[in-house]
Each structure stands twice: as C-alpha cells, then as structure tokens.
Amino acid sequence: MHILGISAYYHDSAACLVSDGELVAAAQEERFTRRKHDPGFPAYAARYCLRAGRLCPADVDYVVFYDKPFSKFERIFETYLAFAPRGFKSFAMSMPIWLKDKLFQRTLISETLNEQLGNDIDWSSRLRFSEHHLSHAASAFFPSPFHEAAVLTMDGVGEWTTTSLAIGRGKELSVFREIHFPHSLGLLYSAFTYYSGFKVNSGEYKVMGLAPYGEPKYLDLIKEHLINIKEDGSFHLNMSFFDYCTGLTMTNGRFDALFGGPARRPESRLTQREMDLAASIQAVTEEVVLKLAREIRTTTGQRNLCLAGGVALNCVANGKLLREELFDNIWIQPAAGDAGGAVGAALGAYHLMLEKPRSIHSGDSMKGAYLGPEFSQREIEKSLRTAGAVFTTESDEVLISNVVHALVDGKAIGWMQGRMEFGPRALGGRSIIADPRSPTIQKQLNLKVKYRESFRPFAPSVLREDVSQWFQLDFDSPYMLLVADVISTKQLPMSEKQTQLFGIDKLNVARSEIPAVTHVDYSARVQTVHHTTNPRFHRLISKFKELTGCPVLVNTSFNVRGEPIVCTPEDAFRCFMGTEIELLAIGNSLLRKEDQSRASLKDYRSCYEFD
Amino acid sequence: MYLFITELWAFMRVRKKMWLAPLVVLMVVIAALLVLAEGSVISPFVYVLF
Known part of the structure; x- marks a missing residue:
C-alpha cells in the first residue's frame, strides 16, 4: 500500500511517501524549485518521493491532500458574510481565485498529477482529502514513539480550527476539543x-x-x-x-x-x-x-x-x-508547519481511513528527519566536475580529520552529507558548521556567510551522551525544537557594566564557554546528535571533542538569507562560492575556497529576496 | 463537474449549510459568465444581462 501525501497551495508545499505504514521519503518543494516557502504543487518533491520508493506513478494507491477545500471555502465565505460590507476589497481579490481554481481542487490536483506524473491513471478516484488539523495531529502522533498520547496542535488556521486537542491510542486518533x-x-x-x-x-x-x-x-x-x-x-x-x-x-x-x-x-x-x-x-x-x-x-x-x-x-x-x-x-513533529501536513495526511489515511495497524519504534518513525534526497559519491563528483569545482576525494577518516582541524582554525564549513532533512531545520545533513568556542564566529556567520540580521542566534549540535554536561537538558532533542540554558558552570559571569546593557548591545558580550551558541538570556536551541540516526555527524563531533574537549558545534542551515536550504551538490557549491564559507565537505569530497577558480565566485547576496 | 456538484451538495448537507447553496451558485454563475465573457461569442448576452 503506497500513499502519497501532499501539502500545497498555501505555503511550504511538500510531498511524502508512506509505503505499508513506513515513512519512506519526504521533501519540501522549495528545495527543488529554489523558491523559499514555494506554495505551488509539489511536483518535484512528489517525483523525488516516487524515485526514493522505487515506484512508478501507477503504484500509488492513494494521494491524500492535507486539507479540505470546501471547508476552507465555507470559512472564508462565511467570514466575509459576517463582516460585510467591510472587507469587499479582500473579498474581490480572493473570490475569483477560489471560484476559478481552489474550489475545484479535486479537478485541479488530478489534472496536475496527470501533467506531472502520468496521464494514464485515474487520479481523481485515488484522491482523498484530510482535515488540516487532523493532518497535523496525525503527523504528531503516528510517527511518535508512544502507544498512547495526548496531542496538541496549534497554528494560524486550517479550515475552521486553529487549535485542537486530541487523543491517540494505537492506530486511533480522535480530536475532542477545538x-x-x-x-x-x-x-x-x-x-x-x-x-x-x-x-x-x-x-x-x-x-x-x-x-x-x-x-x-x-x-x-x-x-x-x-x-x-x-x-x-x-x-x-x-x-x-x-x-x-x-x-x-x-x-x-x-x-x-x-x-x-x-x-x-x-x-x-x-x-x-x-x-x-x-x-x-x-x-x-x-x-x-x-x-x-x-x-x-x-x-x-x-x-x-x-x-x-x-x-x-x-x-x-x-x-x-x-x-x-x-x-x-x-x-514534537520536526516538520510541525504545513509541510508536515503531508506526512499527517498520508499516515492518517493509512491508519484511520484504511484502519491498518501501526508499528511503534523505540526512537520515532521520522528517521531523524533525514527523508530527503541523497547523492552517491559518483553523482557528487560528476556534479562538482560539471560545475567546475576543484576538489579532492578523501577517506572518511581523513575527511573528518581535515574538517575538525579547519573548525579549530575558526573556519566556517559547509557540510552536506547523506539525505536532506525534512522540515525547517538543518540537522547535520545540509548544515554550515563552526567552532562554538569562538567569540567572533556568531557575527562572522551572520554578516559574512548567512547575510542575515546580526541579532539572530545560532544553535548548537551536541552529542546526546554529553548534552546534560553542557545544557540544562537531559532529554532527546534531535530536531532542534527544545530550548534549554547552558549549565551554570559553563556560563561566564558578567561585569556590572555588562549587565546594564540594553537590547542589541547585549549581543557582543560572551556569556559562556560556547558564546557562539549562547543567546543573550543564556539559552540555546539544542540539537542532540544520535549515533543511530546520523553516525557521520556524530563521528565528526566526537572527533572535535577529542581534540578540544568540547562536544558541541555551531549548526546553522546551509543557505543564505531568503534562500531555501541547499539540496544538491550544485546548490551547495553555488552557496559555497557566493559566501565566505571556507571549506566544503560533500560526501567524501573536500573543497577549499583558495583552490577554486575566481571565475566561479559570484555575488550571491542579491540572488534571493529577503525573507 | 458532476462529481464537483455531488461532492459540494453532500458537503452542504453534512455541514447543514444548505443556505450557502444559492449564494455559491450565484457566485459560480457570475464567475463563469466573467470567464466566458473574455472574448467569447456569448459576450453580447453578458452585456445585455448587466
């Protein structure tokens, strides 16, 4: 049983593939189209999911869309009626779109599937719609490691619901308050x-x-x-x-x-x-x-x-x-936003509509959120050669050793390994990494690498086994969705003058032994790195710890402001050449900035609209 | 279109929102006329209607 989950037409379109209850692949459309928060139909993402599952389109039993267009229309229409005659301008702008396309979403999606995946299939008969908040609740409960749990979903709005309280037991999930x-x-x-x-x-x-x-x-x-x-x-x-x-x-x-x-x-x-x-x-x-x-x-x-x-x-x-x-x-579902609705829609259809049993995994069923495309060493080398990159190919050991030494030297490093993450966070698959002990790296990364506002903090990736020795947390946080303070023994006391500082002035004061990932209130958005889900990243941090005594790295997404996180080796090379990232590791290939041709350098800052 | 109408009808019955039907029909008709009026042979009739 193969189910394609789709989230689209609002923001952060995505597709996922669930085969016999297992989440095989998931990706956001923006990563392929290079358009941040792309709301369009996730054609590239859907094609990738089928490739990852080694399926042809005819193998898909159901396509499940993550919300219900009629209910949404009902809400929008009734809202306009309730406020009329106020809101006529907004009404006049949105109604034509609804009456032309959105209301006929079954036809629209079926036709798009015909165009994008194959026209010899009766897509309309395979198409189902799930309620928006049920999709969210399903995305939170079904991949979780729990047999029973309370489920809380909160977002802007779906059809009518903005907040829902549900209860999940085995393969059952029911909403009891909204x-x-x-x-x-x-x-x-x-x-x-x-x-x-x-x-x-x-x-x-x-x-x-x-x-x-x-x-x-x-x-x-x-x-x-x-x-x-x-x-x-x-x-x-x-x-x-x-x-x-x-x-x-x-x-x-x-x-x-x-x-x-x-x-x-x-x-x-x-x-x-x-x-x-x-x-x-x-x-x-x-x-x-x-x-x-x-x-x-x-x-x-x-x-x-x-x-x-x-x-x-x-x-x-x-x-x-x-x-x-x-x-x-x-x-917490790592793709908690609308992209994750695709996962919930597909899993919801499998367990609730088809009443198929649910298998529970000791960690969770999200595979560390590494559900996106990956590239073989051969594909990486071919792409890099085509892009005109100068690189060396190293053994795992040499690659990790070189990267760790560059980190200690204070360099910002592009790290593209294995499958791309699903959800808004880079978790060591498509990351820019750096030494968190450096007092200057935060500013350097914000202004010269990410081209983003200087107030924004960076997150730490820490070995799971060491998390409680550095942060006030002894809990799995593999998806960077929990904030905890740096432990008091690692915090640096501030002088009286420093405590008097206001606003952005607070930024330049080093607050802990790992200042690059310590926010002004001593907090940090922690990612725990697990050997089971990302062994190579775990190995890299372990090696860094061996050399420095610090099991923590700065981990920020591999992109610049306004750009979707990189997906392919070409994307990574382009971002590398457009920013002040000094070293890039893609698979076993290592690229040094000083080795690259000046012709490959480009003005990257103006390529993407600010988000 | 048949499938759309039956689904919309079923939706309004389940949601007990039959009062929405005339409004939706009116809007769909207006929208259809506006679309068809864009350079088609029925344009003169649309002008007569409005």
Whole structure:
C-alpha cells in the first residue's frame, strides 16, 4: 500500500511517501524549485518521493491532500458574510481565485498529477482529502514513539480550527476539543510578526529570537485588550484590533494606537520597542501553551504529549513546557508547519481511513528527519566536475580529520552529507558548521556567510551522551525544537557594566564557554546528535571533542538569507562560492575556497529576496 | 463537474449549510459568465444581462 501525501497551495508545499505504514521519503518543494516557502504543487518533491520508493506513478494507491477545500471555502465565505460590507476589497481579490481554481481542487490536483506524473491513471478516484488539523495531529502522533498520547496542535488556521486537542491510542486518533477561527494563537503571533516589520509565515522565528533582548512590557496591555485567556487555556481574541478577517494586513489602526505607532517598516532599524513587543507576545504564547498543556494533561490523564502545527516550532515555549514536567515525555513533529501536513495526511489515511495497524519504534518513525534526497559519491563528483569545482576525494577518516582541524582554525564549513532533512531545520545533513568556542564566529556567520540580521542566534549540535554536561537538558532533542540554558558552570559571569546593557548591545558580550551558541538570556536551541540516526555527524563531533574537549558545534542551515536550504551538490557549491564559507565537505569530497577558480565566485547576496 | 456538484451538495448537507447553496451558485454563475465573457461569442448576452 503506497500513499502519497501532499501539502500545497498555501505555503511550504511538500510531498511524502508512506509505503505499508513506513515513512519512506519526504521533501519540501522549495528545495527543488529554489523558491523559499514555494506554495505551488509539489511536483518535484512528489517525483523525488516516487524515485526514493522505487515506484512508478501507477503504484500509488492513494494521494491524500492535507486539507479540505470546501471547508476552507465555507470559512472564508462565511467570514466575509459576517463582516460585510467591510472587507469587499479582500473579498474581490480572493473570490475569483477560489471560484476559478481552489474550489475545484479535486479537478485541479488530478489534472496536475496527470501533467506531472502520468496521464494514464485515474487520479481523481485515488484522491482523498484530510482535515488540516487532523493532518497535523496525525503527523504528531503516528510517527511518535508512544502507544498512547495526548496531542496538541496549534497554528494560524486550517479550515475552521486553529487549535485542537486530541487523543491517540494505537492506530486511533480522535480530536475532542477545538478552538475556531478567528481566535488563533498562530495568527496573534503572526500579527506581532507583521507589526514588528517581519514577513508573516516566515519571520515568526525572528520574533522568537528577538524576544530575549526585550522585556515583556506590553504583556498586560495585550492581555487586557487583545486576548482573553481562560484557565483551561482556551482564548478569545478581540477582533476589533485585527484586520486579517477582512483586510489585506494583519493589524489595523486601533492596534497601532494601542501600541503607540504604526508597524515597523521592513528592514528598518530594530528598536527596543520591537524587542519588548517580541518579549511580550512570546510570554503570552508561553502562557497559552502551558495552560492548554495543563488542561489536556488533566482531561486525558495521558503522560505523553505530541505537538504539531506552526506554533509547535516555537522551541522556547516547548522548552518551558518540558521544564514544567507536566508530561513524562514530549515529542514534537520536526516538520510541525504545513509541510508536515503531508506526512499527517498520508499516515492518517493509512491508519484511520484504511484502519491498518501501526508499528511503534523505540526512537520515532521520522528517521531523524533525514527523508530527503541523497547523492552517491559518483553523482557528487560528476556534479562538482560539471560545475567546475576543484576538489579532492578523501577517506572518511581523513575527511573528518581535515574538517575538525579547519573548525579549530575558526573556519566556517559547509557540510552536506547523506539525505536532506525534512522540515525547517538543518540537522547535520545540509548544515554550515563552526567552532562554538569562538567569540567572533556568531557575527562572522551572520554578516559574512548567512547575510542575515546580526541579532539572530545560532544553535548548537551536541552529542546526546554529553548534552546534560553542557545544557540544562537531559532529554532527546534531535530536531532542534527544545530550548534549554547552558549549565551554570559553563556560563561566564558578567561585569556590572555588562549587565546594564540594553537590547542589541547585549549581543557582543560572551556569556559562556560556547558564546557562539549562547543567546543573550543564556539559552540555546539544542540539537542532540544520535549515533543511530546520523553516525557521520556524530563521528565528526566526537572527533572535535577529542581534540578540544568540547562536544558541541555551531549548526546553522546551509543557505543564505531568503534562500531555501541547499539540496544538491550544485546548490551547495553555488552557496559555497557566493559566501565566505571556507571549506566544503560533500560526501567524501573536500573543497577549499583558495583552490577554486575566481571565475566561479559570484555575488550571491542579491540572488534571493529577503525573507 | 458532476462529481464537483455531488461532492459540494453532500458537503452542504453534512455541514447543514444548505443556505450557502444559492449564494455559491450565484457566485459560480457570475464567475463563469466573467470567464466566458473574455472574448467569447456569448459576450453580447453578458452585456445585455448587466
């Protein structure tokens, strides 16, 4: 039984293949089209999944789409009716798209499958639709290592649901409580993302990264005017401050008046105000998440919790939830956003629609999220030769030794190995790595390699067996979705003058023995590296530890600002030549910047639109 | 199209949203007219209607 899961037409399109209940492959379309958050039909990703499963299109038994277009249309249409005559401009813009294409999604998807995968198949009869939040819940529960668990999903909006509480047992999964549009924690966070001058659906993690620079000065104001949070975690937004039901923006004039001015212009200077706003909305989010988790713990009695939906990518809130010890175990879907909906749709169809049994793995069924394309050494060398790269091919041992020595020398290194990750994080498959002990590497990586805002922190990859000796965490965090503090013995005390610093000025103070991955509040977004899921990355960090005593590396995604993470050796070489990455390891091939032809250098900074 | 209509009908029945039917039909008809009016032979009739 082969099921193709599809998520598309909103943002972060993706496809996945589930064969006999096993997740074989999954990838986001943006990685192939090189267009960040690509919302188009995931034709490349679907073709890759079939290749990975060694299937021809006719072998696919079902194609499952991750949400229900009629329900979504119902929500949009009723919302316009409820607010009419306000919102006519937005109505006039969206209705033609719905009436022309989106409402006829069965036809649209079938025709696209005909075009992209083969026209001799009756795709329409194989096509199924899953509810958006059921897809999220399924993506959180079915791949988890639990036989039984409570499931919490939170995002912007799907059809009507914005938050759902479900319970999973074996192959069963049922939703027992929902919060409906327009009351949405995800959209509230997005409203502040927009107001802080960042892009909605992509800048939310920047708000999270900005929060530790500020004070939650607006917390009371938000709770007094914008959101009413009940003790059980349910909430109600005051829609008179928001524009997203009827307008073309997230917030309105009343919102501006409440916070004393208009939204920050994108790319303008960040001020203490944005930092305080970020800290405030982060505090609200954490309060809601904790209350919802407490409620679901009490009502279900479950000791395990699974999380998905865009809000589950808020690793600061996840870290707080873990420290509260409401649950014995927490598992978070690594592709918690809409891309992961493809996985949930396919697994949901397998277990819920077809009632097939579920096998539970001791870790989880996501294979470390290494579900994307990989390239053989022969393919890598062929691609590099075609691209005009100068490289040497080394044994595993020499390659790792060379990379570790370059790390110690303070170099930024491109590391492309094995299968590409599924989800927004680079986890040692398509990463840029560096020495976290260096006090200058954060600035160097942000400004010269990633070309991104200097306030943004980097994450550490640490050997699982050593995590508790460096971070206040003794828990698996293979998907970089939990934030924990650097342990106090590794923290560096600050002088009185340094403690007085405000905002971005805090950035340049080294706070621990691993300053490059220690945020201004001593926190770090930890990835635990496991020998079972990524043996080569584990070996690399072990070797670095052997040489330095430090089992931690800086790990950031292999891309520049606005660019999707690299997928192929060609993408990696292009990014290498366009940035100040000094060494690149692809498979067993090693590329040194000084060996490359100057003709291969390119101005990479302007290639991608800022996200 | 037949499949679309039966699915939409079933959806509205299950969701108890039959009151949406006339509005949706009206909008689909207007949309269809607008699409067809783009340089087709029925353009004169569309102009008469509006």
